Amino acid sequence: MEDILDLDRYPLDREGSPDWQRLVEASTAALEANGMFNLEGFLRPGVAERTVAEIRPVMDTRSHVHKRMHNIYFKPSIPELSPDHPALRKVETISHTVCADQIPGSTVLAIYEYEPLVRFLAATMGKPQLHVMQDPLARANVMGYRAGEALNWHFDRSEFTTTLLLQAPERGGDFEYRTDLRSDDDPNYDGVAQLLEGRDPEAKILRMRAGTLNVFRGKNTAHRVTTVEGERERMIAVFSYYERPGVIFSEEERIGFYGRAA
Template sequence: MLLDRTVDLRRYPLEAPGGAAWNSLIDRVRADLAADGCSVLPDFIHPGAQEHLRDQGSSIAPHAHYDVETVNVYNTAPDPALPEDHPAHHTFPRGNAFVPRDRIPGEHLIHRLYTDPAFQRFVAACFDLTELHELADPLAGLCLNVLRPGNQHPWHFDTNEFTVSLLTHAAEEGGVFEYCPGIRTPETENLGDVAAVLEGRAGHRIRRLTLRPGDLQLFRGRYSLHRVSPVTGGTDRHTAIFAYSLRPGVIGSPERTRQLFGRLTPQHRATAVRADLLLD
């Protein structure tokens, strides 16, 4: 019932795994991800549900934790012991805000979609996985990103290996998604390449996407440096972020959680399962 009312199943047959249309779609998404770490499914949410999706997002946007901070791409504290040319020394103002999972009602479309078994099966297949897990993080597993006019989400890496996002409200102007696919790996930070992008010496590595409401984006954000350009005009940009992991129990670091949500939960104070040993 959820998928029937929400997803354009004629284009995206989530309810028919293994069929010809399903296999063709999965092959296309996997090819996109292999080529540049990103795949976009236009109008994944059918037009009849997009207004409802937008209104629900607008209703919870006031619950977003908003703060302007100075951050680096790893969201780590300043470390004078690092070499002078280390990309962690490049800092940016971050003025976006996040509504955490525990402030998103369970009946909202994004919450129901995030936990829907058919949707999770589809996402796992797109990333060529036998299974995936919702983040154990009670705040970051599902959130609504709120980007107000005049603000941006600066260059960063995601905590989880891959991210699935859904634009629910477009900015009047700006708010372009920019990314550098595969700029690091699970084993190597590739600090020189990251620094080159931050210093404006590697514009050729940057790819740009202008997303529309209802578009679903599958993205390898753990290994691709990315940002959202400044929003201009008179409207916010809202994006639902569905965070899954290859391993159960993954929780964000206390420092980053406090940056994004302004608070911690008991789970963040316990020993968390991390996906790898990258800086963050």
């Protein structure tokens, strides 16, 4: 891992040391303040490019093209809303997904499973432990967004998402987010409608460099990836961790996300 991750700058392998403690504290503080933290230069120079080269053949030939119209909730309906409520306005998502089972032995999976990373993430979130998923497909994904493709507005189902940007596009493909648009007690449907109409002045854009690790609380913070432009595909690894060990998706969920169950 020493050759892959910049462990000099981000000492994940020195758990409990003063430097490790400082990194955890800074990350926790950023999560509190902004709902996210970024470790820029998490990958050593050249590693993102090598990782993209590893994934590219699978991405080009065997990725799942996910194309659908959906609302911000990824749900067919919301019981308390009429079907024509503007908070249910549909948006389109198109992206390419490579699943964990298609990239055995890859650098992406090695990073996903790196124990010191899992322990560091748990510490930043004040959890006693986090676990990798057991799901052979969903554990770690690499998403590709080509020209004209986007991941549209949504709330995440999981409490937090960890991503590692492998390749930034030439233009577009920005991560746009609206912090705390809703809360566990207040769905704020009018605010959701306003965002979907493009009238929310609090929406912000995060422009990441390749090699940045991003940890993001997306359950109540609406977010999207804007349409990619230009020849270079946006490529990003998405890691899922849970407090409970052994989490797997149902067959239905796998088919919904990946077009196959196994």
